Amino acid sequence: MEFQFQLFGPLLIHTLSYWWVIIPSIFLGLIVGAIPGFSAANTIIILLPFTLVMDIEVGLIFMVALYCSSRMGAGIPAILVNIPGTAGAAATPLDGYPMTQAGRGQQALAMSFVASSFGGLMTTIIALLAMPLLAQVGYYMHSVEMIVVMLFGISLIASIAARDTHKGLIAGFLGLMIGSIGTDVVYATPRGTLGFLELYDGVPLIPALVGLFAVSEAFLVIEQKSILSKKGLDAAPSVGWSATLEGCTIALSRWWHITWNSIIGLIIGVIPGAGASIASFVAYQQSRTYSKTPELYGTGHPEGLIAPEAANNGVTSGTLIPLLILGIPGGATAAVMLVVMQYQGVTLGPTLFQLNPELGYGVFMAMAVTYFFMILTILPLARFMTRVTMVSTVYLAPCIIAFTLIGSFVPRVYMFDMWLGLAFGIIGYIARKTGYHVAAILIGVILGPLLETYFLRALKMSDGDIMVLFSSNLGNVLWLALFATFLVPAGIQFKKNRRLDESREAPNG
Amino acid sequence: MSKTLKPTRRKFIKAAVATAGVAAIAGSPFKSAFAAKFPERNINVIVPTREGGGADRNLRTFTSVWKNYLNVNFEPGYFPGASGRVAYEVYMGKREPDCYNLIFGNMGPELLNWVVKKPTFDLNAYLYFGQVDTDPGCVFVGAKSKFKTIDDIVAAGKKRKLNVGTSRMAHPASIGILALGEKTGAQFNLIPLSGGKNTVAGAVTGEMDFSVLTSGSVAAAGKAVRTVLIFDDKNKLGARLNNAPTMNDHFGTKLPPLLSARAFGIHRAAIDKYPDRFKVLQDTFFKVFKDPAFKMAYLKAKGDWEYVNPGGVKECEKYSKDIAEIGERYKSLLSGAPKKK
Numbered sequence: 001m002e003f004q005f006q007l008f009g010p011l012l013i014h015t016l017s018y019w020w021v022i023i024p025s026i027f028l029g030l031i032v033g034a035i036p037g038f039s040a041a042n043t044i045i046i047l048l049p050f051t052l053v054m055d056i057e058v059g060l061i062f063m064v065a066l067y068c069s070s071r072m073g074a075g076i077p078a079i080l081v082n083i084p085g086t087a088g089a090a091a092t093p094l095d096g097y098p099m100t101q102a103g104r105g106q107q108a109l110a111m112s113f114v115a116s117s118f119g120g121l122m123t124t125i126i127a128l129l130a131m132p133l134l135a136q137v138g139y140y141m142h143s144v145e146m147i148v149v150m151l152f153g154i155s156l157i158a159s160i161a162a163r164d165t166h167k168g169l170i171a172g173f174l175g176l177m178i179g180s181i182g183t184d185v186v187y188a189t190p191r192g193t194l195g196f197l198e199l200y201d202g203v204p205l206i207p208a209l210v211g212l213f214a215v216s217e218a219f220l221v222i223e224q225k226s227i228l229s230k231k232g233l234d235a236a237p238s239v240g241w242s243a244t245l246e247g248c249t250i251a252l253s254r255w256w257h258i259t260w261n262s263i264i265g266l267i268i269g270v271i272p273g274a275g276a277s278i279a280s281f282v283a284y285q286q287s288r289t290y291s292k293t294p295e296l297y298g299t300g301h302p303e304g305l306i307a308p309e310a311a312n313n314g315v316t317s318g319t320l321i322p323l324l325i326l327g328i329p330g331g332a333t334a335a336v337m338l339v340v341m342q343y344q345g346v347t348l349g350p351t352l353f354q355l356n357p358e359l360g361y362g363v364f365m366a367m368a369v370t371y372f373f374m375i376l377t378i379l380p381l382a383r384f385m386t387r388v389t390m391v392s393t394v395y396l397a398p399c400i401i402a403f404t405l406i407g408s409f410v411p412r413v414y415m416f417d418m419w420l421g422l423a424f425g426i427i428g429y430i431a432r433k434t435g436y437h438v439a440a441i442l443i444g445v446i447l448g449p450l451l452e453t454y455f456l457r458a459l460k461m462s463d464g465d466i467m468v469l470f471s472s473n474l475g476n477v478l479w480l481a482l483f484a485t486f487l488v489p490a491g492i493q494f495k496k497n498r499r500l501d502e503s504r505e506a507p508n509g
Numbered sequence: 510m511s512k513t514l515k516p517t518r519r520k521f522i523k524a525a526v527a528t529a530g531v532a533a534i535a536g537s538p539f540k541s542a543f544a545a546k547f548p549e550r551n552i553n554v555i556v557p558t559r560e561g562g563g564a565d566r567n568l569r570t571f572t573s574v575w576k577n578y579l580n581v582n583f584e585p586g587y588f589p590g591a592s593g594r595v596a597y598e599v600y601m602g603k604r605e606p607d608c609y610n611l612i613f614g615n616m617g618p619e620l621l622n623w624v625v626k627k628p629t630f631d632l633n634a635y636l637y638f639g640q641v642d643t644d645p646g647c648v649f650v651g652a653k654s655k656f657k658t659i660d661d662i663v664a665a666g667k668k669r670k671l672n673v674g675t676s677r678m679a680h681p682a683s684i685g686i687l688a689l690g691e692k693t694g695a696q697f698n699l700i701p702l703s704g705g706k707n708t709v710a711g712a713v714t715g716e717m718d719f720s721v722l723t724s725g726s727v728a729a730a731g732k733a734v735r736t737v738l739i740f741d742d743k744n745k746l747g748a749r750l751n752n753a754p755t756m757n758d759h760f761g762t763k764l765p766p767l768l769s770a771r772a773f774g775i776h777r778a779a780i781d782k783y784p785d786r787f788k789v790l791q792d793t794f795f796k797v798f799k800d801p802a803f804k805m806a807y808l809k810a811k812g813d814w815e816y817v818n819p820g821g822v823k824e825c826e827k828y829s830k831d832i833a834e835i836g837e838r839y840k841s842l843l844s845g846a847p848k849k850k
Contacts, residue, residue: 045560048569139653142716183591186701187678187844188622190591197598201590272710326733328710335706336560339569342729345809413586453703460700461672 007361015365018061022366022373025065030378032066033073033085036210036407040070041332048340056344057362063340064366067333069374071276071313072116079108079305080388081227081400083214083407087205087446088276088312091284093213094439095297095304101229102300105389109382110247111302112309117375118255119262119310120317121368126266127317128364134318135325137270140474143458147469148478149268150451153281153443155485159288160298160440171436175444178203185453186460198416205277207417208445210404211424212431212438218400219429221393228389244382250302257303258310261287265311269318275331276312277446283311289485317367324352324360401425547786548609551582554773555600555612557593557619562705563644563726567771568613570810571641574803578793585613589704592677593619594628601630606776608786616640616825617769617832621679624836625844636780637829638787639773639794640820644813645741646682646767647724647750648689649734651713659738659759662719666695673697674711674720676704679843681767681832682721685740685756687839692760699842709734723769724750725813740767745815765835770828772820795819 032038044051044063051059074085079096092112099108127134141149157172181192182202193199221227251258261283268279287307288297297304319331327348329335341348346359353360388396408421428438462468470476554572558564565585572583588596596612597619604610616637623632650656656665665671675683678701690697700717702708705726712720713733727736728749736750742757744750756764773794780787797803798819808814820828836843 041560138710138714142714183594185703187625188591188594189626197595197602200595200598201588272707272714322710326710326713327730328706328713328733332560339560339565342566343569343810345811457700457702461698463670463698 007357008365011358011361011365012369015061015362015369018058018366018369019373021058021061022065022370023377025062026069026370026374026377029066029069030073030076033070034076035410036077036083036085036206036214036404038407038410039086039333040067041336042411043070044333044336044340048336051340052343056341056346056359059340059344060337060359060363061366063333063337064363065370067337068120068313068316068367068370069378071120071316072113072309072374072378074312075112075116075309076109076385078213079112080105080385081214081396082217083400083404084209086276087209088280088315089308090209090213090277090442090446091280091308091439092305094284094308095299095301097217098298098300099302099305100386100389101227102231103228103234104243104300106243106382106386107247107250108300108305109385110244110379111251111305113375113379113382114248114251115258115306115309116313117371117378118251119258119265120313120374121371122259123262123266123314123317124364124367124371126263127321128361128368131321131325134266134270134321137267138272138322138326138328141271142472143454143461144469144472144475145478146271146454147451147458148475148482149271149278149282150447150454151482152285152485153278153447154451155482156281156285156288157440157443158486159285159294160437164435167434167436168440171431171438171440172444175441176448177444178208178441179445179448180452182449185456196416198412198414198420202449203445204408204412204417204420205446206411207408207421208424209442210407211421212428212442212445214400214404215421215425216428216432216438218397218404219425220432221400222397224393226390226393227396241383244379247382248379251306254303254306257287257306261307261310262314265314265316266318268311269315269331270321271318272322272328275319276315278450279311279315280308281443281447283307285485289489294489317364320363320367324348324363547783547789548579548581550609551584552579553604553610554583554585555596555604555610556585556587557589557596557612557614558587559589559704559706560587563723563729564613564615564771566810566812567641570806570812571797571803573806574800575793575797577800577802578796579789592622592679592701594622594626597622597628597635598630600774601628601634601776604776606778606782608775608779608783608790610776610779611790612774614772614774615769616772616828617681617767618677618679620829620832621681621684621836621843624833624840625679634777635774636777636822637772637774637825638780638791638822640818640825640828641771641773642725642812642816643766643768643770643818643820643828644723644725644816645739645745646680646685646721646769647727647736647740647753648682648686648719648721648738649712649727649736650719651715652733652735653715654712654719654735656719656737657735659754662737663689663693663695665718666690666693666697670696670698671718672716673699674702674708674717675699676708676722677701679836680721681769681835682723682740683843684835684839685764685767686721687842688762688764689738689756689760692762725816728813729811740764742766746813749813765831767835768828770818770820770825772825791821795821 032043074089075092077083078089078092080100082093082097084090096108160168181199183190183200264283265279284307287303288294319334322328323334329338405418405421408417431438458468576582588599600612656662683699686697702711708720708722709730711717736753739753739755
């Protein structure tokens with residue numbers, strides 16, 4: 001694949017001329033991303049009849065803009081009311097929501113918007129320039145390597161357990177057990193479904209997500225007057241535009257953090273089958289591991305919010321690379337985009353950039369322009385969005401429950417899923433009341449089935465030889481990196497303790 | 510002169526009988542069958558695979574023309590879980606048998622599911638009535654694979670067990686590769702990758718030594734892959750499938766064509782209850798194939814016109830019987846159960 005740099009300038013100007021498609025698509029994406037159960041993929045499916053009659057260029061720009069902004073949209077309710085719109089935003093409320101409770105919701109939204117837009121923009125540029133190289137990632141990241149990547153995310157349970165070992169591990173294992181419900185990936189034998197057909201596909205993510213986070217939160221906030229803490233309530237009325245500016249400054253001052261985590265997202269996005277949920281947990285875990293203040297994570301730490309938001313937007317550009325270069329969609333939205341492109345008679349794969357370079361590069365150009373418009377159009381709205389946190393819980397809690405239960409229903413249109421959302425809400429409520437961390441349960445539910453899929457595949461490929469886990473060079477490097485993530489914090493802690501001891505001894509000596 | 514309105518006894522009896530008849534029909538459960546036009550509302554279609562695959566493409570292309578004959582839209586719902594098993598259980602257990610609910614299945618793999626493990630519903634409670642296409646299975650490698658021909662694969666398979674990506678264990682193409690192993694003595698290890706896209710990715714990225722899949726999906730993958738064997742009587746796509754030989758020609762086997770046939774299915778109860786509705790569905794179904802708009806849409810969506818193969822209840826029944834028979838032969842290998850001695 002040869003680069004045609006001369007196309008970039010005219011393409012940029014050409015794409016900018018489609019602002020009338022991009023801006024409405026951004027707002028639509030923001031809305032569907034923010035509503036649990038909706039996503040870019042099912043919105044594109046719903047709007048497929050319109051997309052198919054559109055000119056291919058307009059259709060593509062519409063889909064790309066919707067895809068990018070829905071990712072950002074999913075973070076808004078996660079930050080403001082502890083409802084992640086999609087599994088990709090599941091790590092966002094870990095630090096985003098405590099910021100809101102402390103009256104820093106506007107600041108948190110601004111940080112999330114900046115991290116999402118700049119992370120997305122940066123990875124789009126990287127993807128554009130390093131497309132052939134990145135397309136190679138799929139050739140090396142196989143089942144064994146993916147097992148280790150999953151373990152990076154799952155090891156977050158261990159970090160959570162560090163605060164209360166027993167409760168953290170119990171919650172994590174409960175999540176993993178719930179995640180193993182459904183049919184096995186090899187012979188499709190149902191396990192733990194209790195005879196419910198609705199569980200054959202495994203525990204659906206959205207009811208688990210909204211139940212554990214949002215419904216349980218709604219049950220909790222009923223007991224209070226506001227979702228804001230006392231300090232937050234005192235601070236909220238006086239918050240002005242300066243909070244948005246402050247959020248932007250905090251995020252931009254951590255530009256390296258945005259870059260690093262969005263690249264994690266980009267690389268995970270390139271791997272067919274991997275997605276934003278993996279990327280956001282891996283990014284959060286990495287960010288925490290190499291932070292100088294890991295103890296602040298989970299309490300409203302800016303880096304804990306920036307990492308998953310930058311990563312899940314990095315995934316967006318990543319999933320399109322295998323789609324455009326190999327013709328293999330990297331995720332659900334990319335798969336739907338493939339249908340549209342096939343309908344329009346566009347052949348994806350290596351020949352796309354030879355036969356139709358304007359379209360191939362145009363996808364990434366549309367993405368870059370979308371991120372540019374996103375920051376301009378969405379950032380000023382942070383101040384107004386935050387007002388939802390001022391609503392009394394008398395009104396807010398029922399709204400959260402109603403919206404999230406509808407969200408549980410939407411993806412599969414099963415009444416069963418609404419009951420499941422409620423059941424997870426009760427589990428989450430009990431967990432919170434008794435000091436168990438719902439995030440640890442959720443990590444197990446989200447990453448457990450993926451880990452099992454790759455693990456069983458690797459074992460089947462090796463005829464049951466467990467040593468297959470150490471059979472690849474790249475896999476072994478990743479194993480070392482995984483061990484390092486356990487050892488480095490322990491080493492840092494050891495050093496800190498020693499310095500502390502020395503400083504204590506110094507005056508005496 | 511005006512006509513007299515005085516009722517006679519005969520007139521009265523006629524009017525009373527007519528009124529009673531109208532009232533009886535209006536109040537009877539057959540009302541809709543007699544009076545209503547079919548279809549009055551959109552038709553729901555359950556699809557046992559994910560969005561974006563070959564079945565989805567065929568469904569959308571076919572229904573984009575079929576809807577013009579029925580004057581309603583089709584609303585697909587995707588239930589890919591447990592190799593399509595969930596879709597059938599949902600269809601049979603939760604959808605009304607009223608001809609407004611159809612299933613668009615991939616007959617081959619889904620009938621093999623029942624061979625491996627029986628569903629909870631009676632297998633005779635539904636039937637396929639509209640076959641759209643028949644797509645033969647094939648063996649293919651990634652463009653960067655060291656294997657160039659099927660002979661390279663067989664030779665390597667005699668030295669070590671090769672990992673073979675497949676969409677699902679119970680798939681006609683999986684049977685094809687097992688038959689090849691049986692014929693040549695090469696060893697193959699089937700790895701289910703959940704769906705056509707993943708199966709192509711398995712071969713392209715080199716995680717699998719090679720993959721097996723329906724050839725239409727493989728042809729759609731273009732230059733990223735290279736086809737080396739077809740499980741059919743003839744390579745109908747020629748150069749688009751790299752002029753790969755057929756199994757029977759190359760190895761002298763007498764294997765029946767191992768096809769995936771995409772077809773519309775319906776509750777048998779719906780046919781019994783609403784025969785007139787079913788007739789409308791059948792008649793309009795066949796009209797689609799004669800409509801030039803269908804061919805245009807199919808080709809535009811990069812479908813392989815050579816595989817379009819209209820079939821009714823009879824053809825579907827024959828296909829079902831054949832695939833079930835061959836499935837029974839390889840049941841132990843497909844289900845992972847030990848072979849009975």
